[in-house]
Amino acid sequence: MNLLIMGLPGAGKGTQAAKIVEEFGLIHISTGDMFREAIANETEMGKLAKSYMDQGNLVPDEVTNGIVKDRLAKLDVREKGFLLDGFPRTIEQAEALDQILTSLELSLDGVVAIEVNPDSLLERLSGRIIHKETGATYHKVFNPPVDYKEEDYYQREDDKPEAVKRRLEVNIAQSAPILEYYRMAGLVHEINGNQEIAQVSEDIKKVLTNLK
Ligand code: AP5
Ligand code: MG
Numbered sequence: 346m347n348l349l350i351m352g353l354p355g356a357g358k359g360t361q362a363a364k365i366v367e368e369f370g371l372i373h374i375s376t377g378d379m380f381r382e383a384i385a386n387e388t389e390m391g392k393l394a395k396s397y398m399d400q401g402n403l404v405p406d407e408v409t410n411g412i413v414k415d416r417l418a419k420l421d422v423r424e425k426g427f428l429l430d431g432f433p434r435t436i437e438q439a440e441a442l443d444q445i446l447t448s449l450e451l452s453l454d455g456v457v458a459i460e461v462n463p464d465s466l467l468e469r470l471s472g473r474i475i476h477k478e479t480g481a482t483y484h485k486v487f488n489p490p491v492d493y494k495e496e497d498y499y500q501r502e503d504d505k506p507e508a509v510k511r512r513l514e515v516n517i518a519q520s521a522p523i524l525e526y527y528r529m530a531g532l533v534h535e536i537n538g539n540q541e542i543a544q545v546s547e548d549i550k551k552v553l554t555n556l557k
Contacts, residue, residue, distance in 0.1 A: 346369060346426045346454050346455075346553070346556060346557060347373065347426050347427050347432075347446075347452060347454050348364070348365070348377070348426075348427070348428045348429070348453070348457060348553075349428075349429045349432075349433075349454050349455075349456045349457070349527070350362050350428060350429070350457045350459070351456060351458045351459070351520070351523070351524065351550070352459030352460070352461060352538060353387060353459065353461060353463060353466060353513065353516050353517065353520060354462075354466060354470060354509065354512045354513060354516055354539050355461070355466035355467075355469040355470045355473070355485040356459040356461045356466070357377075357461070357464075357538050357542065358375075358430045358431060358459065359375065359377075359458055359470075359482050359543060360482055360488070360541075361432060361457070361459065361546060361549055362375065362428055362430045362443075363459075363481070363482075364396065364549075365428055365549060365553065366428055367549065368430075368553075369426070369428075369553060369557075370424070370425055370426075371388070371425055371426045371427055371428045372421055372422050372425050372427045373424075373427075373428050373430060374413070374416050374422075374427055374428065374429050374430065374432070375429075375430040375431050376404075376409055376413065376430075376431045376432040376511065377398075377410065377430075377431045378431075378480075379412055380394040380398060380404060380417070381501075382426060383521045386403070386452050387493060388541070390408060390412075393408065394408065398503055399502055399503060399508060399517070400506035400508060400511060401503055401509065401510070401511030401512040401514075401515065402511065402515060403434060406437050406438055408433065409432065409438065409478070410441040410442075410445070410521070411437060412553055413429070413432050413442070414445045415447065416501055417445055417446070417449055417467035418449060419449065420476060422451075423430060423449075423451070423510065425518050429442075433523060434516065434519055434523070435519055435523070436519075436522055436523060436526060437475075439526050439527075441524055452557055453530075453532060454532075454535055454557050455532050455533075455553070456524075456527045456532045456534065457534055457536060457549055457552065457553075458524055458533050458534065458535050458536055459528075459536050459537065459545070460536065460537060460538055460539075461538040462539055463513060465539065466509075466513060467506070467509055468499075469484065470504045470509050471485065471504060471509070472484045472486055472487065473500065473501065473504055473550075474490075474492075474498040474499070474500060475498060475500070476490065476497060476498055477498065477499055478486060478499055479495070479553050482542055483498070487542070488542055498505075500543065534556075535551045536548050536552070
Protein backbone atom coordinates (compact mmCIF):
# COMPACT_ATOMS: atom_id res chain seq x y z
CA MET A 346 0.00 0.00 0.00
CA ASN A 347 1.36 3.43 -0.98
CA LEU A 348 -0.11 6.41 0.88
CA LEU A 349 0.16 10.11 1.56
CA ILE A 350 -0.75 11.71 4.87
CA MET A 351 -1.68 15.37 4.64
CA GLY A 352 -2.74 18.08 7.07
CA LEU A 353 -1.73 21.51 8.39
CA PRO A 354 1.26 21.88 10.76
CA GLY A 355 0.21 20.24 14.02
CA ALA A 356 -2.71 18.34 12.46
CA GLY A 357 -1.17 15.10 13.74
CA LYS A 358 0.56 13.73 10.62
CA GLY A 359 3.62 12.49 12.49
CA THR A 360 1.62 11.17 15.45
CA GLN A 361 -0.71 9.18 13.21
CA ALA A 362 2.04 8.15 10.77
CA ALA A 363 3.88 6.37 13.59
CA LYS A 364 0.77 4.29 14.31
CA ILE A 365 -0.03 3.58 10.65
CA VAL A 366 3.46 2.32 9.82
CA GLU A 367 3.43 0.09 12.86
CA GLU A 368 0.05 -1.37 11.96
CA PHE A 369 0.57 -1.75 8.20
CA GLY A 370 4.34 -2.23 8.00
CA LEU A 371 4.91 0.70 5.64
CA ILE A 372 8.05 2.82 5.29
CA HIS A 373 7.51 6.27 6.84
CA ILE A 374 9.01 9.01 4.69
CA SER A 375 8.78 12.45 6.31
CA THR A 376 10.51 15.28 4.46
CA GLY A 377 10.55 17.35 7.66
CA ASP A 378 12.29 14.51 9.54
CA MET A 379 14.81 14.05 6.70
CA PHE A 380 15.67 17.76 6.78
CA ARG A 381 16.01 17.73 10.58
CA GLU A 382 18.36 14.75 10.31
CA ALA A 383 20.47 16.58 7.70
CA ILE A 384 20.59 19.63 10.00
CA ALA A 385 21.72 17.47 12.94
CA ASN A 386 24.44 15.95 10.72
CA GLU A 387 25.49 19.44 9.57
CA THR A 388 25.45 18.51 5.88
CA GLU A 389 25.37 21.18 3.14
CA MET A 390 21.76 20.28 2.41
CA GLY A 391 20.97 20.59 6.12
CA LYS A 392 22.46 24.08 6.28
CA LEU A 393 20.40 25.16 3.29
CA ALA A 394 17.20 23.57 4.65
CA LYS A 395 17.69 25.19 8.06
CA SER A 396 17.74 28.68 6.57
CA TYR A 397 14.20 28.10 5.24
CA MET A 398 12.76 25.96 8.01
CA ASP A 399 13.68 28.26 10.90
CA GLN A 400 11.62 31.00 9.22
CA GLY A 401 8.70 28.65 8.60
CA ASN A 402 9.19 28.76 4.82
CA LEU A 403 9.27 25.86 2.38
CA VAL A 404 12.61 24.43 1.28
CA PRO A 405 12.98 24.89 -2.52
CA ASP A 406 11.35 22.21 -4.67
CA GLU A 407 14.54 21.10 -6.42
CA VAL A 408 16.06 20.06 -3.10
CA THR A 409 12.88 18.52 -1.68
CA ASN A 410 11.89 16.62 -4.83
CA GLY A 411 15.42 15.23 -5.07
CA ILE A 412 15.48 13.72 -1.58
CA VAL A 413 12.03 12.20 -2.05
CA LYS A 414 13.01 10.67 -5.36
CA ASP A 415 16.17 9.11 -3.88
CA ARG A 416 14.27 7.67 -0.93
CA LEU A 417 11.40 6.26 -2.99
CA ALA A 418 13.89 4.53 -5.28
CA LYS A 419 15.14 2.28 -2.47
CA LEU A 420 14.21 -1.38 -2.44
CA ASP A 421 12.43 -1.39 0.97
CA VAL A 422 9.81 1.01 -0.41
CA ARG A 423 9.00 -1.36 -3.25
CA GLU A 424 8.83 -4.31 -0.86
CA LYS A 425 6.78 -2.76 1.95
CA GLY A 426 4.96 0.26 0.54
CA PHE A 427 5.33 3.85 1.74
CA LEU A 428 3.63 6.54 3.78
CA LEU A 429 4.75 9.99 2.66
CA ASP A 430 4.34 12.65 5.38
CA GLY A 431 4.70 16.34 4.54
CA PHE A 432 5.17 15.85 0.81
CA PRO A 433 3.81 17.04 -1.57
CA ARG A 434 3.04 20.51 -0.28
CA THR A 435 2.72 22.41 -3.56
CA ILE A 436 1.07 21.56 -6.85
CA GLU A 437 4.55 21.54 -8.43
CA GLN A 438 5.61 18.89 -5.89
CA ALA A 439 2.45 16.87 -6.59
CA GLU A 440 3.28 16.89 -10.29
CA ALA A 441 6.88 15.96 -9.55
CA LEU A 442 5.66 13.08 -7.39
CA ASP A 443 3.50 11.78 -10.24
CA GLN A 444 6.57 11.72 -12.46
CA ILE A 445 8.74 10.07 -9.83
CA LEU A 446 6.14 7.35 -9.21
CA THR A 447 5.69 6.72 -12.93
CA SER A 448 9.45 6.44 -13.45
CA LEU A 449 9.68 3.93 -10.58
CA GLU A 450 6.56 2.05 -11.71
CA LEU A 451 4.83 2.73 -8.39
CA SER A 452 1.30 3.99 -7.84
CA LEU A 453 -0.62 5.79 -5.11
CA ASP A 454 -3.43 3.98 -3.28
CA GLY A 455 -4.82 6.73 -1.10
CA VAL A 456 -4.44 10.09 0.64
CA VAL A 457 -5.26 10.40 4.33
CA ALA A 458 -6.29 14.05 4.80
CA ILE A 459 -6.46 15.10 8.47
CA GLU A 460 -8.86 18.04 8.74
CA VAL A 461 -8.41 20.32 11.78
CA ASN A 462 -9.60 23.64 13.04
CA PRO A 463 -6.56 25.94 12.51
CA ASP A 464 -7.33 27.75 15.80
CA SER A 465 -6.22 24.69 17.77
CA LEU A 466 -2.81 24.34 16.14
CA LEU A 467 -0.75 26.95 17.98
CA GLU A 468 -1.57 25.21 21.26
CA ARG A 469 -0.64 21.82 19.84
CA LEU A 470 2.69 23.03 18.46
CA SER A 471 3.72 25.12 21.45
CA GLY A 472 3.16 22.13 23.74
CA ARG A 473 4.85 19.56 21.51
CA ILE A 474 7.85 17.78 23.02
CA ILE A 475 10.08 15.23 21.32
CA HIS A 476 11.97 12.46 23.06
CA LYS A 477 15.72 12.94 22.39
CA GLU A 478 16.59 9.28 22.26
CA THR A 479 13.70 7.81 20.24
CA GLY A 480 12.39 10.86 18.35
CA ALA A 481 8.85 10.03 19.54
CA THR A 482 6.45 12.97 19.63
CA TYR A 483 4.33 13.87 22.67
CA HIS A 484 2.38 16.82 23.99
CA LYS A 485 2.75 18.27 27.48
CA VAL A 486 -1.04 18.28 27.99
CA PHE A 487 -2.73 16.27 25.21
CA ASN A 488 -0.34 13.31 25.12
CA PRO A 489 2.03 13.47 28.08
CA PRO A 490 4.78 10.83 28.33
CA VAL A 491 4.81 8.53 31.32
CA ASP A 492 7.74 9.46 33.64
CA TYR A 493 8.27 12.88 32.04
CA LYS A 494 11.73 14.31 32.67
CA GLU A 495 12.28 17.67 31.03
CA GLU A 496 15.95 17.00 30.21
CA ASP A 497 15.05 13.97 28.05
CA TYR A 498 12.89 16.03 25.66
CA TYR A 499 13.36 18.96 23.26
CA GLN A 500 11.16 21.38 21.37
CA ARG A 501 11.45 22.07 17.65
CA GLU A 502 13.16 25.31 16.55
CA ASP A 503 10.24 26.07 14.24
CA ASP A 504 7.64 25.65 17.00
CA LYS A 505 8.41 29.19 18.20
CA PRO A 506 5.36 31.46 17.71
CA GLU A 507 6.76 33.53 14.80
CA ALA A 508 7.77 30.47 12.75
CA VAL A 509 4.47 28.74 13.55
CA LYS A 510 2.55 31.78 12.26
CA ARG A 511 4.46 31.68 8.99
CA ARG A 512 4.13 27.86 8.63
CA LEU A 513 0.37 28.13 9.02
CA GLU A 514 0.15 30.94 6.44
CA VAL A 515 2.24 29.02 3.91
CA ASN A 516 0.45 25.72 4.42
CA ILE A 517 -3.10 27.09 4.51
CA ALA A 518 -2.47 28.80 1.17
CA GLN A 519 -1.16 25.61 -0.42
CA SER A 520 -3.41 22.95 1.08
CA ALA A 521 -6.71 23.50 -0.78
CA PRO A 522 -5.35 23.15 -4.34
CA ILE A 523 -3.33 20.06 -3.44
CA LEU A 524 -6.32 18.34 -1.85
CA GLU A 525 -8.37 19.21 -4.91
CA TYR A 526 -5.68 17.67 -7.12
CA TYR A 527 -5.99 14.34 -5.30
CA ARG A 528 -9.77 14.62 -4.93
CA MET A 529 -10.03 14.74 -8.74
CA ALA A 530 -8.10 11.46 -8.79
CA GLY A 531 -10.58 9.97 -6.27
CA LEU A 532 -7.85 9.25 -3.72
CA VAL A 533 -8.78 11.43 -0.73
CA HIS A 534 -10.08 10.08 2.60
CA GLU A 535 -10.97 12.88 4.98
CA ILE A 536 -10.45 12.28 8.67
CA ASN A 537 -11.74 14.49 11.48
CA GLY A 538 -8.55 15.53 13.31
CA ASN A 539 -10.38 17.56 15.98
CA GLN A 540 -10.79 14.47 18.12
CA GLU A 541 -8.60 12.72 20.64
CA ILE A 542 -5.51 11.04 19.20
CA ALA A 543 -6.87 7.51 19.78
CA GLN A 544 -10.15 8.28 18.00
CA VAL A 545 -8.34 9.78 15.00
CA SER A 546 -6.26 6.59 14.82
CA GLU A 547 -9.40 4.44 14.90
CA ASP A 548 -10.96 6.38 12.03
CA ILE A 549 -7.79 6.11 9.93
CA LYS A 550 -7.49 2.41 10.62
CA LYS A 551 -11.04 1.80 9.39
CA VAL A 552 -10.34 3.60 6.12
CA LEU A 553 -7.04 1.83 5.52
CA THR A 554 -8.31 -1.62 6.39
CA ASN A 555 -10.88 -1.19 3.61
CA LEU A 556 -8.18 0.00 1.20
CA LYS A 557 -5.91 -3.00 1.67
P1 AP5 B 1 7.22 19.13 8.93
O1 AP5 B 1 8.15 18.50 9.88
O2 AP5 B 1 6.47 18.29 7.99
O3 AP5 B 1 6.23 20.03 9.77
P2 AP5 B 1 4.70 20.46 9.58
O4 AP5 B 1 4.02 20.14 8.32
O5 AP5 B 1 4.69 21.87 10.00
O6 AP5 B 1 3.94 19.52 10.53
P3 AP5 B 1 4.36 19.11 11.96
O7 AP5 B 1 5.37 18.05 11.94
O8 AP5 B 1 4.66 20.34 12.76
O9 AP5 B 1 2.95 18.59 12.51
P4 AP5 B 1 2.31 17.14 12.41
O10 AP5 B 1 1.09 17.25 11.58
O11 AP5 B 1 3.29 16.09 12.12
O12 AP5 B 1 1.81 17.04 13.92
P5 AP5 B 1 2.31 16.10 15.13
O13 AP5 B 1 1.81 14.72 14.93
O14 AP5 B 1 3.75 16.31 15.42
O15 AP5 B 1 7.99 20.24 8.11
C1 AP5 B 1 8.81 21.18 8.78
C2 AP5 B 1 9.45 22.12 7.79
O16 AP5 B 1 10.29 21.38 6.87
C3 AP5 B 1 8.51 22.92 6.88
O17 AP5 B 1 8.02 24.08 7.52
C4 AP5 B 1 9.41 23.21 5.69
O18 AP5 B 1 10.31 24.26 5.99
C5 AP5 B 1 10.23 21.92 5.57
N1 AP5 B 1 9.56 20.97 4.68
C6 AP5 B 1 9.03 19.76 5.01
N2 AP5 B 1 8.45 19.17 3.94
C7 AP5 B 1 8.61 20.04 2.91
C8 AP5 B 1 8.18 20.02 1.56
N3 AP5 B 1 7.47 19.02 1.06
N4 AP5 B 1 8.52 21.08 0.78
C9 AP5 B 1 9.24 22.11 1.25
N5 AP5 B 1 9.63 22.20 2.54
C10 AP5 B 1 9.32 21.18 3.37
O19 AP5 B 1 1.42 16.74 16.31
C11 AP5 B 1 1.67 18.06 16.78
C12 AP5 B 1 1.41 18.12 18.30
O20 AP5 B 1 0.01 17.93 18.54
C13 AP5 B 1 2.12 17.00 19.10
O21 AP5 B 1 2.51 17.52 20.33
C14 AP5 B 1 1.03 15.93 19.26
O22 AP5 B 1 1.23 15.18 20.44
C15 AP5 B 1 -0.24 16.77 19.34
N6 AP5 B 1 -1.40 16.10 18.74
C16 AP5 B 1 -1.43 15.32 17.62
N7 AP5 B 1 -2.69 14.91 17.36
C17 AP5 B 1 -3.47 15.46 18.35
C18 AP5 B 1 -4.88 15.40 18.65
N8 AP5 B 1 -5.72 14.68 17.86
N9 AP5 B 1 -5.33 16.09 19.72
C19 AP5 B 1 -4.49 16.80 20.50
N10 AP5 B 1 -3.14 16.90 20.29
C20 AP5 B 1 -2.65 16.22 19.22
MG1 MG C 1 5.33 16.04 11.58
